[in-house]
Amino acid sequence: MDTSxxxxxxxxxxxxxxxxxxxxxxxxxxxxxxxxxxLAHGSLYMIGAFICASITLxxxxxxxxxxxxIPATALVGLAVEMTVIRNLYPRDHLDHVLATFGLILCFDxxxxxxxxxxxxxxxxxxxxxxxxxxxxxxxxxxYRLIIIxxxxxxxxxxxxxxxxxxIGMLIRAGASNRTMISAxxxxxxxxxxxxxxxxxCLAGLAGMLVSPITGTSIGMGNExxxxxxxxxxxxxxxxxxxxxxxxxxxxxxxxxGRSYLDDVFKLVMNAEVAETAAPAxxxxxxxxxxxxxxxxxxxxxxxxxxx
Amino acid sequence: MSIQQTEQSKPSSAGPGAASRSGQRLNAERIIxxxxxxxxxxxPVAAYYxxxxxxxxxxxxxVILSIxxxxxxxxxxxxxxxxFGHAAFIGLGAYAVGIxxxxxxxxxxxxxxxxxxxxxxxxxxxxxxxxALLTGAISLRTRSVHFIMITxxxxxxxxxxxxxxxxxxxxxxLTIDLRSEWPLITFDHPLVLYGFCLAxxxxxxxxxxxxxxxxxxxxxxxxxxxxxxxxxxxxxxxNYQLTAYVISGIICGYAGALLGNFTTxxxxxxxxxxxxxxxxxxxxxxxxxxxxxxxxxxxxxxLLEESLSRFTIHxxxxxxxxxxxSVLFIRGGLSGLLQKLGGARDR
Numbered sequence: 001m002d003t004s005x006x007x008x009x010x011x012x013x014x015x016x017x018x019x020x021x022x023x024x025x026x027x028x029x030x031x032x033x034x035x036x037x038x039l040a041h042g043s044l045y046m047i048g049a050f051i052c053a054s055i056t057l058x059x060x061x062x063x064x065x066x067x068x069x070i071p072a073t074a075l076v077g078l079a080v081e082m083t084v085i086r087n088l089y090p091r092d093h094l095d096h097v098l099a100t101f102g103l104i105l106c107f108d109x110x111x112x113x114x115x116x117x118x119x120x121x122x123x124x125x126x127x128x129x130x131x132x133x134x135x136x137x138x139x140x141x142x143y144r145l146i147i148i149x150x151x152x153x154x155x156x157x158x159x160x161x162x163x164x165x166x167i168g169m170l171i172r173a174g175a176s177n178r179t180m181i182s183a184x185x186x187x188x189x190x191x192x193x194x195x196x197x198x199x200x201c202l203a204g205l206a207g208m209l210v211s212p213i214t215g216t217s218i219g220m221g222n223e224x225x226x227x228x229x230x231x232x233x234x235x236x237x238x239x240x241x242x243x244x245x246x247x248x249x250x251x252x253x254x255x256x257g258r259s260y261l262d263d264v265f266k267l268v269m270n271a272e273v274a275e276t277a278a279p280a281x282x283x284x285x286x287x288x289x290x291x292x293x294x295x296x297x298x299x300x301x302x303x304x305x306x307x
Numbered sequence: 308m309s310i311q312q313t314e315q316s317k318p319s320s321a322g323p324g325a326a327s328r329s330g331q332r333l334n335a336e337r338i339i340x341x342x343x344x345x346x347x348x349x350x351p352v353a354a355y356y357x358x359x360x361x362x363x364x365x366x367x368x369x370v371i372l373s374i375x376x377x378x379x380x381x382x383x384x385x386x387x388x389x390x391f392g393h394a395a396f397i398g399l400g401a402y403a404v405g406i407x408x409x410x411x412x413x414x415x416x417x418x419x420x421x422x423x424x425x426x427x428x429x430x431x432x433x434x435x436x437x438x439a440l441l442t443g444a445i446s447l448r449t450r451s452v453h454f455i456m457i458t459x460x461x462x463x464x465x466x467x468x469x470x471x472x473x474x475x476x477x478x479x480x481l482t483i484d485l486r487s488e489w490p491l492i493t494f495d496h497p498l499v500l501y502g503f504c505l506a507x508x509x510x511x512x513x514x515x516x517x518x519x520x521x522x523x524x525x526x527x528x529x530x531x532x533x534x535x536x537x538x539x540x541x542x543x544x545x546n547y548q549l550t551a552y553v554i555s556g557i558i559c560g561y562a563g564a565l566l567g568n569f570t571t572x573x574x575x576x577x578x579x580x581x582x583x584x585x586x587x588x589x590x591x592x593x594x595x596x597x598x599x600x601x602x603x604x605x606x607x608x609x610l611l612e613e614s615l616s617r618f619t620i621h622x623x624x625x626x627x628x629x630x631x632x633s634v635l636f637i638r639g640g641l642s643g644l645l646q647k648l649g650g651a652r653d654r
Contacts, residue, residue, distance in 0.1 A: 101630065229456055233453065276472075276473075294448075
């Protein structure tokens with residue numbers, strides 16, 4: 001096996017995992033605290049990417065694009081929370097699924113009306129668009145390293161926010177026992193709105209970061225949202241730590257599975273069968289993991305302590 | 308337990324006024340039902356001889372989707388099991404027609420290479436039964452949102468499995484060159500196909516009606532309301548739910564086989580999770596745990612889709628808004644709404 005290729009694929013997996021964490025962290029917060037199944041979380045990822053792409057093309061600067069698109073995505077998140085999502089909290093999961101499914105249809109169409117059916121290619125600034133020579137003679141795209149760095153920094157920031165601040169204490173308390181913290185006089189409505197907006201920002205940021213690599217497209221949110229759900233189920237609903245570990249795990253498993261599963265299969269079966277079976281299985285791999293987790297450890301890897 | 312569920316359980320509680328309440332409900336429901344049934348029989352025949360094939364096709368699609376929605380309603384509405392992966396059964400059913408036909412034209416797989424309709428439909432139902440048994444056995448160990456997600460995961464697995472089999476078209480889908488062959492009738496005649504679908508719908512609805520009102524159905528509905536109480540009564544809820552899940556899968560597989568015959572083109576796209584969402588929407592829109600709910604839901608869904616898409620290519624926008632509004636404001640679906648209008652005073 002080629003070592004440098006393996007390192008590159010591992011880094012790619014890490015980069016995917018970090019992006020997935022940005023999406024899943026917001027999802028696990030809203031799920032854990034508000035008990036809300038938000039399928040439309042992926043739409044915020046898409047919205048963030050499109051807003052950032054427009055601003056980038058308009059101003060010519062990717063950084064300005066990101067800096068302006070983050071508050072813009074937060075505003076979209078606030079608007080959605082106040083008009084639709086807020087009314088869903090007292091409902092059951094079935095209503096959540098249906099109403100947020102409706103939101104997806106709306107968002108996808110709105111984006112199509114505003115930006116047209118075709119996606120946007122986002123140019124990278126020159127200084128980000130290079131390659132880095134890593135120790136060991138591995139050449140890797142510097143932008144992907146930047147994504148990993150930004151993602152890890154945000155993960156650390158979120159960790160600090162959740163574990164060491166008063167807001168974080170409320171968030172954790174909300175995930176453990178919602179009724180109790182509202183009985184203690186905490187303004188739960190404001191907390192919910194705030195958490196939703198933060199989640200929207202994080203998802204939007206993930207979309208912005210990924211757009212120079214894949215471009216923006218209308219279905220992009222619907223692909224990642226399902227993976228994000230897999231992550232929060234595997235990690236344990238409501239757990240930030242679980243979301244981080246599971247996101248990195250799923251990112252690595254998915255990337256490495258796609259590149260090495262056929263080699264593994266060739267060890268135990270003939271080449272022809274391996275070449276048909278491997279792509280099928282690598283696409284299904286993360287769902288298989290989720291099904292296994294749900295069957296044997298339904299609370300996830302790191303469930304928050306609940307009462 | 309949600310508020311919605313307790314609300315729905317109200318009419319079934321015996322007490323003073325219960326008889327008159329159900330009497331009023333029957334009237335409102337009966338009239339609507341008769342109108343729909345009459346339309347289902349008259350409109351396609353008239354359309355066919357009036358040279359408006361479009362309406363025959365629309366009615367066929369409606370009836371097939373109604374069968375699938377009835378299958379989903381059986382576990383979702385009556386059993387409270389929110390399956391988010393039922394499109395997989397429809398897809399499997401359709402491929403159970405497509406793959407044998409593919410092999411009967413191109414060589415290979417002699418065991419199932421055939422155009423025989425009996426083989427297609429038995430295969431569709433058998434595959435779905437096995438798939439439902441395997442996935443249901445695992446899924447039903449979980450509850451609430453975990454159940455939604457694990458059923459979706461199995462749906463996605465099926466989707467990616469079919470996508471990766473390039474022999475049967477993979478992502479591009481598979482054209483079914485020949486429809487299922489039957490003695491005496493031919494599916495190539497649109498009215499015959501439609502009649503077959505409609506008869507199937509009636510049979511399925513009758514069977515579901517019988518099952519819901521049997522001891523089996525009572526256990527299922529009881530488990531939705533209070534699982535622990537049933538367990539305390541010594542009933543193995545898991546076995547009942549698994550049986551219901553398998554039956555539901557078989558019904559959707561059957562609908563899938565019909566759909567394959569109708570569209571003659573199948574692709575993994577029909578198993579995408581958004582399709583499962585649409586199917587769920589039909590059930591909820593029509594009103595869960597009403598026999599005619601799925602039919603009403605599917606009818607409204609298709610008519611909305613058709614009429615909105617005539618006005619604008621962006622029809623998903625008003626459609627999504629209507630979906631959100633219906634969730635927020637019409638509890639108990641359209642059937643529930645009819646009920647309320649029929650018996651507004653005793654609410």
